[in-house]
Amino acid sequence: MSLEINSFETDGSLIYRLVGRLDTNTSPDFEATLTEQLSKGRQRFMIDLGAIDYISSAGLRVFLMLAKKVGRGKGKMVLYGMSDHVKEVFDIAGFTKIFTIEPDAAAAQTHFG
Numbered sequence: 001m002s003l004e005i006n007s008f009e010t011d012g013s014l015i016y017r018l019v020g021r022l023d024t025n026t027s028p029d030f031e032a033t034l035t036e037q038l039s040k041g042r043q044r045f046m047i048d049l050g051a052i053d054y055i056s057s058a059g060l061r062v063f064l065m066l067a068k069k070v071g072r073g074k075g076k077m078v079l080y081g082m083s084d085h086v087k088e089v090f091d092i093a094g095f096t097k098i099f100t101i102e103p104d105a106a107a108a109q110t111h112f113g
Contacts (some may be wrong), residue, residue, distance in 0.1 A: 001054075002026060005033055013044040013112050015105075019051040022059030031062045038066075043075025046108045050081030055089050067099060076100070080108040 003026035004019040014037060022030065034045070045066065049055075063079065070077050080102040082090065090096045102108040 003030060005030055007033075011109075011112065013046050013109075014042055015046045015048065017048040017051065021054040021056075022052055022062070023054060023056040024058040027056075027058040027062045030059075031065065034062065034066050038069050043070055043073045044112055045070065045075070045077045046105070046112075047077065047079050048081045048105065049079055049086055050083070052083070052086055055086055057093070060089070060093055060095060063095070063099065076111055078102055078108040078111050080104055 001021045003022055006017040006019070008015055016030075016033075018030070020026065037045075047063075063077075067077055078100045081104060082101065087096070087101070090099070090101070100108075100111060102111075
């Protein structure tokens with residue numbers, strides 16, 4: 001299975017809706033997309049994981065990279081919409097303690113007010 005990366009902008013934030021699997025095969029494409037936006041000075045990211053059915057350690061690494069790069073500036077990254085299965089992967093990796101994770105887009109948007 002592949003990864004579909006949909007993006008749009010609202011109120012100066014980039015919103016990514018990922019569909020499919022974020023794994024060793026697909027994470028380089030997503031990382032390249034994020035790196036390109038960071039190089040353009042983008043610092044506000046909302047990432048919808050509601051349609052992700054699988055995430056591997058390679059996928060988790062992309063979020064860690066983004067958090068570090070955004071954290072150096074005045075940016076923010078909020079993840080939202082995780083299924084219970086995906087949230088469990090974040091829990092096991094200890095990532096729920098280091099990332100801002102919200103249940104839905106409305107809650108995620110509050111971090112950018």
